Amino acid sequence: xxxLLVEDEVRLADNLxxxxxxxxxxxVDWAExxxxxxxxxxxxxxxxxxxxLMLPRLDGLSVLKRLRGRQDATPxxxxxxxxxxxxIIQLLNAGADDYLAKPFDLGELIARAKALIRRGxxxxxxxxxxxxxxxxxxEQTVRRDGALVDxxxxxxHILEYLMHRPRVIVSKRELLEHLYDYNWEHHSNxxxxxxxNLRKKLDGALPEPEPVIETMRxxxxxxxxxxxxxxxxDLELSQ
Amino acid sequence: MRWFFRQRPxxxxxxxxxxxxxxxxxxxxxxxxxxVVGLSFGYERHSHFHAFDVLMHGHIDSILGxxxxxxxxxxxxxxxxxxxxxxxxxxxxxxxxxxxxxxxxSNWQGIPPNTPAxxxxxxxxxxxxxRPYRVLRFQGSRIIDVAEPGGGKLRQxxxxxxxxxxxxWRAIRGAVEFYAAGSLVVLLIxxxxxxxxxxxxxxxxxxxxxxxxxxxxxxxxxxxxxxxxSTPELAPLTLALENVLHRLEQSFTQQRTFxxxxxxxxxxxxxxxxxxxxxxxxxxxxxxxxxxxxxRCLADSHRLEEIVAKMLTLAREENTSAAFGPRPASDxxxxxxxxxxxxxxxxxxxxxxxxxAIAFSGVSLVxxxxxxxxLLLTNLILNALQHSPAExxxxxxLAQKGGNAELRIQDHGDxxxxxxxxxxxxxxxxxxxxxxxxxxxxxxGLAICKAIAxxxxxxxxxxxxxxxxxxxxxxxxxxxxxxxxDAETGESALPSA
Numbered sequence: 001x002x003x004l005l006v007e008d009e010v011r012l013a014d015n016l017x018x019x020x021x022x023x024x025x026x027x028v029d030w031a032e033x034x035x036x037x038x039x040x041x042x043x044x045x046x047x048x049x050x051x052x053l054m055l056p057r058l059d060g061l062s063v064l065k066r067l068r069g070r071q072d073a074t075p076x077x078x079x080x081x082x083x084x085x086x087x088i089i090q091l092l093n094a095g096a097d098d099y100l101a102k103p104f105d106l107g108e109l110i111a112r113a114k115a116l117i118r119r120g121x122x123x124x125x126x127x128x129x130x131x132x133x134x135x136x137x138x139e140q141t142v143r144r145d146g147a148l149v150d151x152x153x154x155x156x157h158i159l160e161y162l163m164h165r166p167r168v169i170v171s172k173r174e175l176l177e178h179l180y181d182y183n184w185e186h187h188s189n190x191x192x193x194x195x196x197n198l199r200k201k202l203d204g205a206l207p208e209p210e211p212v213i214e215t216m217r218x219x220x221x222x223x224x225x226x227x228x229x230x231x232x233x234d235l236e237l238s239q
Numbered sequence: 240m241r242w243f244f245r246q247r248p249x250x251x252x253x254x255x256x257x258x259x260x261x262x263x264x265x266x267x268x269x270x271x272x273x274x275v276v277g278l279s280f281g282y283e284r285h286s287h288f289h290a291f292d293v294l295m296h297g298h299i300d301s302i303l304g305x306x307x308x309x310x311x312x313x314x315x316x317x318x319x320x321x322x323x324x325x326x327x328x329x330x331x332x333x334x335x336x337x338x339x340x341x342x343x344x345s346n347w348q349g350i351p352p353n354t355p356a357x358x359x360x361x362x363x364x365x366x367x368x369x370r371p372y373r374v375l376r377f378q379g380s381r382i383i384d385v386a387e388p389g390g391g392k393l394r395q396x397x398x399x400x401x402x403x404x405x406x407x408w409r410a411i412r413g414a415v416e417f418y419a420a421g422s423l424v425v426l427l428i429x430x431x432x433x434x435x436x437x438x439x440x441x442x443x444x445x446x447x448x449x450x451x452x453x454x455x456x457x458x459x460x461x462x463x464x465x466x467x468x469s470t471p472e473l474a475p476l477t478l479a480l481e482n483v484l485h486r487l488e489q490s491f492t493q494q495r496t497f498x499x500x501x502x503x504x505x506x507x508x509x510x511x512x513x514x515x516x517x518x519x520x521x522x523x524x525x526x527x528x529x530x531x532x533x534x535r536c537l538a539d540s541h542r543l544e545e546i547v548a549k550m551l552t553l554a555r556e557e558n559t560s561a562a563f564g565p566r567p568a569s570d571x572x573x574x575x576x577x578x579x580x581x582x583x584x585x586x587x588x589x590x591x592x593x594x595x596a597i598a599f600s601g602v603s604l605v606x607x608x609x610x611x612x613x614l615l616l617t618n619l620i621l622n623a624l625q626h627s628p629a630e631x632x633x634x635x636x637l638a639q640k641g642g643n644a645e646l647r648i649q650d651h652g653d654x655x656x657x658x659x660x661x662x663x664x665x666x667x668x669x670x671x672x673x674x675x676x677x678x679x680x681x682x683x684g685l686a687i688c689k690a691i692a693x694x695x696x697x698x699x700x701x702x703x704x705x706x707x708x709x710x711x712x713x714x715x716x717x718x719x720x721x722x723x724x725d726a727e728t729g730e731s732a733l734p735s736a
Binding site (some may be wrong): 011015016018023081082101 | 266499502505506507512513515517521522542
């Protein structure tokens with residue numbers, strides 16, 4: 001998952017980026033002011049935007065309004081040092097999804113970030129299940145038919161991304177955009193190698209494996225075309 | 240009239256303007272009523288007695304006509320009373336020039352012997368039969384027996400004529416009573432009328448008061464009614480109120496902004512430290528990582544400390560009430576020298592050359608304590624150094640301009656964005672985030688400089704024209720500080736010397 005962090009305080013941005021990379025393993029892009037933040041958000045490759053309010057050049061509220069003005073539905077978590085319900089009401093009404101008041105707890109920030117990404121993808125539970133495949137996003141563990149599958153961080157992130165979008169063809173470019181930050185040298189063959197390893201690890205544990213990830217040549221990857229897809233129980237409840 | 244007492248029971252309390260005005264007006268009315276009654280009494284008495292006297296003179300004339308020749312040998316006179324038709328209660332006496340009484344009214348025994356002589360005045364007061372009388376004394380002369388040979392003879396005689404004054408006094412009293420009663424009625428009518436008029440007349444004042452009462456810390460909206468501005472008595476008050484409220488609101492807004500900004504800065508600084516510590520705690524790390532993390536936390540705490548210290552400095556500098564006591568004085572040239580010396584190492588580290596030119600004829604004493612003076616100078620020079628690229632020059636010029644010292648500090652950096660220029664003296668304002676990141680500014684340095692300069696009665700301005708075509712035009716900060724006059728410095732310079 002790729003997160004855009006718009007925060008002008010360097011040390012805080014450093015810490016947040018480090019925490020988001022170390023903890024849930026997100027790819028983090030950092031924008032130092034509102035204008036850069038707005039430009040970055042225009043790429044629409046983020047799964048979450050963490051936005052400070054008091055920013056140079058363009059304040060957080062304006063960034064948020066521009067974002068929503070473009071019909072961009074990316075979840076937005078606001079960091080604010082302002083007190084008062086008015087400010088919070090204004091923010092939520094302007095399209096913010098959540099807010100955290102400074103000084104905040106890093107653990108809470110990560111939890112909220114995860115929750116917002118999850119909600120943004122339409123999942124309601126931190127454990128994603130497609131057929132016999134189960135991905136626990138909190139522990140970052142993967143089980144196939146109950147058996148634990150050991151994955152590298154990148155393999156896990158690819159799988160988690162695909163798990164959010166079953167039966168949809170996800171291009172390599174999309175995977176690159178959502179798994180790597182701006183500073184990464186983009187090479188699609190990196191993805192190919194990781195998907196190949198991932199497929200081996202997921203299928204290798206079973207005696208008669210059904211292929212979990214299908215490669216659509218020139219178009220991308222698709223998760224579990226043959227897996228018995230059953231709607232998630234929680235989704236049923238929510239409908 | 241009860242309606243407004245009920246409506247505003249407090250409007251006519253003792254001590255209120257309306258109450259005092261009503262009392263004053265009623266007192267004036269009372270005094271004028273008394274005067275009117277007094278004057279009317281005098282006038283009525285005069286006119287009634289005048290008419291009374293005219294009437295009596297008429298009667299005297301009748302008596303005069305009744306004096307006849309007695310036809311006796313002595314050529315005496317006599318009074319023929321049978322022809323006289325005088326009011327029943329009136330009294331009279333007629334004497335001839337020899338003092339012989341010619342006749343007297345039947346209801347009178349004459350002037351009692353112990354009363355003063357009737358010749359003392361033309362009129363006198365007598366009490367006859369227990370009633371007050373006014374008696375006129377008339378010296379008459381008449382030619383009697385005109386038909387006689389020789390054309391008759393001029394005869395002198397005296398008539399005393401009196402009439403009771405009861406009814407005159409009654410008439411006077413009636414008239415005075417009428418005026419008094421009229422005044423009382425006027426008083427009774429005008430009292431409430433004035434109260435009502437005052438109530439109406441003071442309406443603009445009440446409106447103003449009620450509108451002013453609505454002003455609070457949360458709602459500064461004060462729109463005085465049109466009447467308040469058009470009333471000459473209220474206009475100055477309204478204007479003063481508006482001005483005070485405007486300044487108060489400004490100051491409140493400023494304070495609120497400052498508190499909000501300060502809270503933001505402090506919370507952010509705390510958030511940095513907290514997140515640094517939590518980041519360190521997220522997973523098990525090596526000793527070197529812990530070491531580096533702790534150093535970062537320490538640096539973050541230093542920054543927080545710096546923000547707090549600068550905020551306190553700013554609060555102290557902006558506290559104008561500290562302007563009492565002896566005026567401080569410090570030598571600007573001396574301060575400049577020490578500030579430059581202090582920052583020499585820093586300048587060398589950044590490879591920036593500092594050039595100082597002092598053109599001063601007299602003593603450069605400015606009304607600042609030495610601590611503030613050097614804070615102002617080091618802040619400004621440090622700022623210039625921080626924004627100077629390597630191998631450039633920071634020029635410092637100190638000169639005398641009339642009664643002011645003019646200090647110009649020019650760097651040859653990138654300059655300041657014109658959009659940011661008006662805000663550089665704002666508290667917590669950071670023109671360029673990238674720049675403040677490099678220099679670790681708190682956004683308070685220039686605000687502190689401004690507060691110091693303004694407290695000394697001086698000013699501080701900044702000029703910059705960044706031009707991509709002409710790089711390194713830089714920024715010029717100009718400070719004007721009033722020079723302490725010789726008379727003042729004479730005593731205050733001694734302790735510092």
